[in-house]
Amino acid sequence: MSKRWLRRTDFNLVAATVAIIIMSLIIIGSATHINAATQERYWFVQRQGIFAILNGAVAIFLMNFDYKALQRYGNRLYILNLLMLLAVMFLGHSALGAQRWIQLGPITLQPSEFSKLIMIISLAAILEDKVGKLNNLHDLIPVALYVGLPFLLVLKQPDLGTSLVFMAIFVGMIFACGVNLRLLGGAFGVGIACLPILWHFLKDYQKMRIMVFMDPNVDPLGSGYHIIQSKIAVGSGMLLGKGLFGGTQSQLNFLPENHTDFIFAVVGEELGFIGAAFLLLLYLVLLWRGIMIARNASDTFGRLLAVGITSMWAFHVLVNVGMTTGIMPVTGIPLPFMSYGVSSLTTNIMSIAILLNIHMRKQKLLF
Amino acid sequence: MVVNDFDGRLKVLGALIVLVIAVLIARIGYLQIYDGEYYAGLADGNRIRLIPSMAPRGTFYDRNGQMLVTNRPGFTVSLLPLTAPISDDVIARLSALLNVPVEEIQKKIKAHSGFDPIRIKNDVGPEILTIIEEQKTAYPGVIIEVQSIRDYPYKEQGAHIFGYVSEISDEELEKRKDEGYKTGDIIGKAGLEKLYDPELRGTNGGEQVEVDVTGKPVQILGRKNPVPGCDLVLTIDQKIQAAAEKAVDEQLVKIGAKAAAAVVMNPQTGEVLALVSRPAYDPNLFAHGISSKDWKVINDNPNFPMDNKAVVGEYPPGSTFKIVTGTAALSEGKVTPEEKIFDSGHHWIIPKGNADGEALGWINFVEAMAHSDNVYFYEMGNRLGIDALERYARMFGLGEKTGINLPYESEGLVANRRYKEKVFGDDWYLSETFDAAIGQGFNLVTPLQAAMVMGEIAADGKRYKPYLVQRIVAPSGSVVKQFEPVLLSKLDVQPDIIRLVQQGLRDVTKFGTAASIFGPEFPVDIAGKTGTAENSQGKDHGWFVAYGPFVNPNIVVAVVVEQGGYGAQSAVPIGKKIIEAAFDIPDPEDTAKEEAEKKKEKETADAQAQAQTQSAQQ
Known part of the structure; x- marks a missing residue:
């Protein structure tokens, strides 16, 4: 059993993931001043490390189950998802102007993180019999509404970043499903036409962020400050970086939230172009394996799951790194496996578990 | 087929990811x-500094568009915090130049954190500016910030309407942090500046500047232009305001009184046209931090210059209260307009009489009002009883805030049984009803409330909420908020009764207590009422309330002169001058003076011309 199990593991995927997590622990340590002699200096690294190990153990245990069972729970998971997002609305406590967290004992959970993976599973379940059948509006609208409801709940929190991730997952999955490209183009057109309406729903600070993206000088003392400082951090790392704990931008607290959303700036500053490019190549391996697992999956449900997960990560990497380097607006979405955050890490490791599970049961082994 | 298509799409996704x-x-x-x-x-030692620039506050305009409060540029000397400590030499030089003790500069540096400039001295003169600019190398890290400083060109005029601004205090900061207030912000502390601070302040901007190792700015990395605050268009008429201020000042000097207040309103809308309180203060003193010497002068003044006596000051209304008593008596049918009551100089139940013991004999309502006969109104109080008096006083809006848009308004006090029971633990006596009927005893009103009472008679019973701001205008010119007249209530009194009261009040300036000042020739029909309020602390307070023109009135005036003695002699002359300004009536004294000046000018011109011709002839 265990030998067969090992033989069927996607080692490239595991290696890339483990490598990113190790980098993450080192950089979180640097960003939270593990080198400074304070009592809580190990807090973030310890927490992130413990959760990585616990989640890894759970992931290995989950290998015993067949992912195909998930398909039957699609609708139930969908309802659970809505309930969870509603719970945030009523019970959640807010930070930085957004109501995203639920306090559960010592842990603060961010349900919108889990919500992404649940969305992928339930969407894969309903799209499973629609491959090649998304040719007109009549086919597409029910699926769009299915995603639209949780999308709006997340947008209401407000969590613009996560709601955009929902969009990316949706587009990635229906694209793989063979959606009529003209239909997709039309939907994009409508989406862009609706942007002014969406703009209306945005909070002032979100509007400011988008305006700042267009022109960081709009608010150099406020949100523009993040962009300017993080560009300085990345750029000043040059080819080889300033070395761990050597980043003046991050060590001297010029960079806000440098262990969460802006962690890539620390990588850029302290490890230089070499380190940052290496990290991006690790992501390339991760995403590439995601696509390959989708291509080789034994059933459509598995294929769609893999595509959804890969789309999610690709979007996270693009937006997060883009934001840190000043080519994307500031939306608070974390860098997968790198940013500090228990909810995000758990979701991502569970996603890895699903990918590995699909890989284990890929078509070739059936023969 | 389907599978192939799926695979094709996955290849596209893969290519996108590589891209x-x-x-x-x-x-x-x-x-x-x-x-x-x-x-x-x-990034080297992070050479980025934040230099905030404060948004200019909104401008105040009067109802005719005349600028009342504005801003002027001021220069602040600041130090940019550097990675290296600022050298003692520089601090010593700066201390000598700015006349600020070294310890104070060091204290400021120590207390500061972050990367925005440390302000050393506000509003310095151009000579200091020049020295710092010319000797840049001697002052490394020293920068000049341009800030807009609040400017009140009319100085003390309107000070109590506008209020003043100064740096936010710790308590204010604690309370208003959520609204975006920050340390060092300038905030309105009194008057309209305080009330409309959120609209007036605008949004601060700033620059992110790259500096070299010595702190010299090298280049600007980012700039956010400050957004000026909204402007206020007031209901104030600067012409009337200036005339009222002048009239009050001249009268105070003339009769040797120290404190006074005046309110001018439009009774048909509630718009406040002028509002004066004396003694006043110069709000400019606060704009760049008041010196302890100046503050001592204000603080030691026994007449409280900071108080806006027009809305905060509470005075016994004296005979102006007879408007309320008279209206109540007629409305309740306790007296008819024709009924004559005999004034022997004293009332027959309680021997209270007129101020100077004069006796007017048989008089009716209009005569009693015109001559402000105490005995007649004691009898009205006697017939009404304190409870009915209280009810009417409250109907006129006394004993409650008018709701004017100024902070700290007083409620005043309406004489009543419950108050006496509560404060003195004693029953109500008839003599106290007598006192209340003529506005003495427990009754207290603010000058604004006195103007409101008169305004309600002028507007046939309609009580409008007094207001000072017509509209708030955004820097773009669009109107953010428009204020309309608000009808608060209407007197529950028959129109013919109000007309009788109006008649009595007109006779005040024709034949009654104010007739000698207004004279028979006064070109506009004015209704008025004088008052002399007994003051246990010293001389009596003088009152005058008036409205005009008699038909379709659009001006109501209330004047009180603290310890001014008789209202007719202290307050009426002020009221008259205000009315003259409001109706563009030339002041006979001024006209005489002007003519004399013209004559003199002509004479000198003639003499000069003569001299010239003479010299030419020679």
Whole structure:
């Protein structure tokens, strides 16, 4: 059993993931001043490390189950998802102007993180019999509404970043499903036409962020400050970086939230172009394996799951790194496996578990 | 077929992912390798400083568009915090130049954190500016910030309407942090400046500046232009305001009184046209931090210059209260307009009489009002009883805030049984009803309330909420908020009764207590009422309330002169001058003076011409 199990593991995927997590622990340590002699200096690294190990153990245990069972729970998971997002609305406590967290004992959970993976599973379940059948509006609208409801709940929190991730997952999955490209183009057109309406729903600070993206000088003392400082951090790392704990931008607290959303700036500053490019190549391996697992999956449900997960990560990497380097607006979405955050890490490791599970049961082994 | 199509799409997704990663690697390559030197330079000891620039506060205009309160540029000397400590030499030089003790500068540096400038001295003169600019190398890290400083060109005029601004206090900061207030912000502390601070303050901007090792700015990395605050268009008429201020000042000097207040309103709308309180203060003193010497002068003044006596001051209304008593008596049918009551100089139940013991004999309502006969109104109080008096006083809006848009308004007090029971633990006596009927005893009103009472008679019973701001205008010119007249209530009194009261009040300036001042020739029909309020602390307070023109009135005036003695002699002359200004009636004294001046000018001109012709002839 265990030998067969090992033989069927996607080692490239595991290696890339483990490598990113190790980098993450080192950089979180640097960003939270593990080198400074304070009592809580190990807090973030310890927490992130413990959760990585616990989640890894759970992931290995989950290998015993067949992912195909998930398909039957699609609708139930969908309802659970809505309930969870509603719970945030009523019970959640807010930070930085957004109501995203639920306090559960010592842990603060961010349900919108889990919500992404649940969305992928339930969407894969309903799209499973629609491959090649998304040719007109009549086919597409029910699926769009299915995603639209949780999308709006997340947008209401407000969590613009996560709601955009929902969009990316949706587009990635229906694209793989063979959606009529003209239909997709039309939907994009409508989406862009609706942007002014969406703009209306945005909070002032979100509007400011988008305006700042267009022109960081709009608010150099406020949100523009993040962009300017993080560009300085990345750029000043040059080819080889300033070395761990050597980043003046991050060590001297010029960079806000440098262990969460802006962690890539620390990588850029302290490890230089070499380190940052290496990290991006690790992501390339991760995403590439995601696509390959989708291509080789034994059933459509598995294929769609893999595509959804890969789309999610690709979007996270693009937006997060883009934001840190000043080519994307500031939306608070974390860098997968790198940013500090228990909810995000758990979701991502569970996603890895699903990918590995699909890989284990890929078509070739059936023969 | 389907499977192949799926696979094809996955290949496209795969290609997209490679593209995304390639773009991101290209981007970091550009930042770190191509532009790396530049960013490394910026990050070196972080050479970025934030220099905030404060938004100019909104301007105040009067109802005719005349500017009342504005801003002027001021220069602040600041130190940019550097990675290296600022040298003692520089601090010593700066201390000598600015006349600020070294310890104070060091204290400011110590208390400061962050990367925005440390303000050393506000509003310095141009000579200091020049020295610092010329000797830049002697003052490394010293910068000049341009800030807009609040300017009140009319100085003390309107000070109590506008209020003043100064740096936010710790308590205010604690309370208003959520509204975006920050340390060092300038905030309105009194008057309209305080009430409309959120609208007036605008949004601060700033610059993110790259500095070199010595703190000298090298280049500006980002700039956010400050957004000016909204402007206020007031209901004030600067012409009337200036005339009222002048009239009050001249009268105070003339009769040797120290404190007074005046309110001018439009009774048909509630618009406040002028509002004066004396003694006053110069709000400019606060705009750049008041000196302890100046503050001592204000603080030691026994007549409280900071108080806006027009809305905060509470005075016994004296005979102006007879408007309320008279209206109540007629409305309740306790007296008819024709009924004559005999004034022997004293009332027959309680021997209270007129001020100077004069006796007017048989008089009716209008005569009693015109001559402000105490005995007649004691009898009205006697017939009404204190409870009915209280009810009418409250109907006129006494004993409650008028709701004017100024902070700290007083409620005043309406004489009543419950108050006496509560405060003195004693029953109500008839003699106290007598006192209340003529506005003495427990009754207290603010000058604004006195103007309101008169205004209600002028507007046939309608009580409008007094207001000072017509509209709030955004810097773009669009109207943010428009204020309309608000009808608060209407007197529950028959129109013919109000007309009788109006008649009595007109006779005050025709034949009654104010007739000698107004004279028979006064071109506009004015209704008025004088008052002399007994004051246990010293001389009596003088009152005058008036409205005009008698038909379709659009001006109501209330004047009180603290310890001014008889209202007719202290307050009426002020009221008259205000009315003259409001109706563009030339002041006979001024006209005489002007004519004399013209004559003199002509004479000198003639003499000069003569001299010239003479010299030419020679």
